[in-house]
Amino acid sequence: MRILLNNSLALLRSPRAAPPIRSLLFGSKKWSSAMSIPPPSISASEEALAGRLWIKFNRECLFSMYSPFAVSLAAGNLKIETFRQYIAQDVHFLKAFAHAYELAAECADDDDDKLAISDLRKSVMDELKMHDSFVQDWDLDISKEVSVNSATLRYTEFLLATASGKVEGLKAPGMLDTPFEKTKVAAYTLGAVTPCMKLYAFLGKEFGALLDSSEVNHPYKKWIENYSSDAFQASAKQTEDLLEKLSVCMTGEELDIIEKLYQQAMKLEVEFFHAQPFAQPTIVPLLKNHSKDELMIFSDFDLTCTVVDSSAILAEIAIVTAPKDDQGQQINRMLSADLKNTWSLLSKQYTEHYEECIESILNKEKADKFDYEGLCEALEQLSEFEKKANDRVIESGVLKGLNLDDIKRAGERLILQDGCINVFQKILKTQDVNAKLHVLSYCWCGDLIRAAFSARGVDAVEVHANEFTFEESISTGEIERKVESPIDKAQQFKSILQNRKKDEEKSILTVYIGDSVGDLLCLLEADIGIVVASSSSLRRVGSHFGVSFVPLFSGIVQKQKQEETWKGLSGTLYTVSSWAEIHSFALGWE
Structure with a gap:
């Protein structure tokens, strides 16, 4: 479960906001056929012509800068x-x-x-x-x-x-x-x-x-x-x-x-x-300069790749497909109104306890230098919290009765961050580059993620997430729990890398892309940790344990100046404004 669940469920409770969320997820006759919710942007009426055009074609600007x-x-x-x-x-x-x-x-x-x-x-x-x-x-x-x-x-x-x-x-x-x-x-x-x-x-x-x-x-x-x-x-x-x-x-x-x-x-x-x-040798583009290495790209899913958190999507599927009254009631399936109330309660509990957990971590003595061990110890507390939150979700029964076809349909129609899929597609198709793509996610249902990527032609991605259990394509409400916490993610990251090193004699360069506290350990373990539109809690917790957040471009210029190589556990993470910036850095102009 993620903190964004509360914000998304607030949208569900709002009569004005609920229809657009539904139109985001579904496209069959059963639901609205509208399919797009644009990300926040500056209002055209508030920006002069040149300003609007500069924002619209900022991607080309990045290609020049990188x-x-x-x-x-x-x-x-x-x-x-x-x-x-x-x-x-x-x-x-x-x-x-x-x-x-x-x-x-x-x-x-x-x-x-x-x-x-x-x-x-x-x-x-x-x-x-x-x-x-x-x-x-x-x-x-x-x-x-x-x-x-x-x-x-x-x-x-x-x-x-x-x-x-x-x-x-x-x-x-x-x-x-x-x-x-x-x-x-x-x-x-x-x-x-x-x-x-x-x-x-x-x-x-x-x-x-x-x-x-x-x-x-x-x-x-x-x-x-x-x-x-x-x-x-x-x-x-x-x-x-x-x-x-x-x-x-x-x-x-x-x-x-x-x-x-x-x-x-x-x-x-x-x-x-x-x-x-x-x-002359340069540090950009990344793929061109590491064509002799194996490149392993790791990415979070929720809000790194997506516009809406997957927990809110699954909640919406449950509410929309639930019976409205006792007539035609499915066995052991909650009514729609009861589901809304239960989700709201779970959301409120999660938000309150999450903030308490983060504040508890920040009450520890602040590190005067990068302290990875101290960060790992602190995130054990957050890991326990995440597991207990999942316990409450499973025990509530809110995930019971979801149809696998509905989940896959939602994944296929899921709105992703602009440029995300394009980066993955081009990396995997780049000739003379041995690249592997892994997604590490807290998402309760890996089928949702696989459907999102498969529908866009990125079938080579390996998904490491939790999984619903099904009986004849209907969810039982139980979760096969594989990746629930920052510690789980870090263990998955290390395990994948160790297994790969056994099979390959080539040197391996790792890149991790994430946005939240749950990604912190993986971001730091990777040779290049890239933070997309990070949450305030990520920066607060990271800074508390001596992590430096550096704009990607300035980090690249510094490495170009000093002719340094990328190396994990340096205590430095690189921030970007968009996936277009990652594209410019990794792939360059094509």
């Missing part, structure tokens, strides 16, 4: 020849920007807009001057003519075509006979420029945050300081603001065109970063 070029530049060990090639290509970029702004200014019908575009062009010209200073500071030899590479050419041609009015849905050049039609071209041009400006401002801030103030030997410090400077950040913001102003009167169809241009520009930027000539 590129070998960007990681090496941030770490300061990018080869100078690679940087020279990049500067030469970037000059072509900037010249195209300057010309695009010239064309956009001609299309603007407002003097203030023309002036704003001219200011942006001036910033580009200043940036070109900055490149000249790079040449002097790094003694770069750019006297040799450097041809434009294909990635640079694709972006510059795309940008100048847009600025010339060659945009799908717009009149052909020469036919832009009204100021209003020409103004659209200005807006479209800003749509193609803005993502580049925003991306560089973002990278500048990210890289700048990792610069040590005492570090004077970072060869690319000036580059980073330029893009993290207030002046460049203001220029990027000015570009976004101008895009908003120029598009304010556009129709939905025209805004869709801007979105497509924005997305295309982001994609071309990713290609540009990955097209830089590169001939």
Whole structure:
């Protein structure tokens, strides 16, 4: 049982919230056919156009940030020849920007807009001057003519075509006979420029945050300081603001065109970063650098892979399928109303006792350094609590009478975290990589997990969870208890790894992905422990025993800088904002 059960059951008790939860789980005629509950996001009405587009295409931004070029530049060990090639290509970029702004200014019908575009062009010209200073500071030899590479050419041609009015849905050049039609071209041009400006401002801030103030030997410090400077950040913001102003009167169809241009520009930027000539060892992407090893990916399931906790799903199945009255009552099956009340009571007890257990753990003396043994001892207390909670669930009879087909159907229709399945699919299909995927879960019913993965073509996953007992496909209410606690998970993790080492002579790299206190020991045991949207209790308990939580990107840059290898029980866990970040780190741009 997980603490999220209480929140999910609160939804069940709410007349307004109950139908969407049911539509999430089932798709047969017996239940609602609606199938999607989107994850929380910023309201479109609360965010300007550029902000919405940046959030929507953030995945492409991560692919640029996690590129070998960007990681090496941030770490300061990018080869100078690679940087020279990049500067030469970037000059072509900037010249195209300057010309695009010239064309956009001609299309603007407002003097203030023309002036704003001219200011942006001036910033580009200043940036070109900055490149000249790079040449002097790094003694770069750019006297040799450097041809434009294909990635640079694709972006510059795309940008100048847009600025010339060659945009799908717009009149052909020469036919832009009204100021209003020409103004659209200005807006479209800003749509193609803005993502580049925003991306560089973002990278500048990210890289700048990792610069040590005492570090004077970072060869690319000036580059980073330029893009993290207030002046460049203001220029990027000015570009976004101008895009908003120029598009304010556009129709939905025209805004869709801007979105497509924005997305295309982001994609071309990713290609540009990955097209830089590169001939040095890097820590990314993970799979490429460990193709000679066996890679073992371990993951939690509930709320790491899923949007809704599995205990709430099973509770919903039980309530929806339970008899409403004594007529047609199945033998020893609780009525729907009684089930709701019993689940509510179990949920309340779990939440209260869980918080008490966590506070009891935190009342122990705080460690002044990483204390794995102390953490294991403390989590024995939580393990006992989890087992007693499961005792109450089994004794209550709330899991009795569930149909295996209903459980599998719910698993097939279960909404998973965006990008999760894509990561697993691509890892398992990557050639020349020996990867194994294991899911370790408190879930009461492994069939639910297997159905969720199988329906999405990930049949190679090995599921380690508890199991319902069935009689003719109907649950008895009993659970075959295999993985109930943090200690159980850690034992499963070690057992799987030990068995694999007996069969394989290759070195093994382990990755564990989780989100809660129950995952702490496995996260720490793995060579790379990745925390997705962690709960506050995970951070509180981990920090209490000396665990460090480091953003994954900064951890990667540090390892790139010091040429370190990944190693378990280091006391450091790596945090990510989404599965897209895991994708960028593990697989890179494809």
